[in-house]
Amino acid sequence: MIAPTDVWKIIERADERIKYAQNRDPAEAYRQAREALAQARAALAGVADERARAGLLAQIERRETDLDALERAT
Numbered sequence: 001m002i003a004p005t006d007v008w009k010i011i012e013r014a015d016e017r018i019k020y021a022q023n024r025d026p027a028e029a030y031r032q033a034r035e036a037l038a039q040a041r042a043a044l045a046g047v048a049d050e051r052a053r054a055g056l057l058a059q060i061e062r063r064e065t066d067l068d069a070l071e072r073a074t
Contacts, residue, residue, distance in 0.1 A: 017033035021070070
């Protein structure tokens with residue numbers, strides 16, 4: 001089992017990539033953010049608490065939607 005906080009830390013890594021994307025190669029930063037979000041999504045299988053899992057999934061999906069918009073804008 002994995003703690004929801006561990007999944008959240010992975011999501012935060014994606015956030016950091018997105019936040020600082022304009023200070024480096026945005027395409028690479030977005031790719032790394034997507035990679036982190038994919039890892040977070042995979043880790044959800046180990047979260048026992050269904051409510052926590054649903055909340056984390058919503059956060060992952062929100063960031064994926066945000067990334068879609070950022071990539072279209074570049």
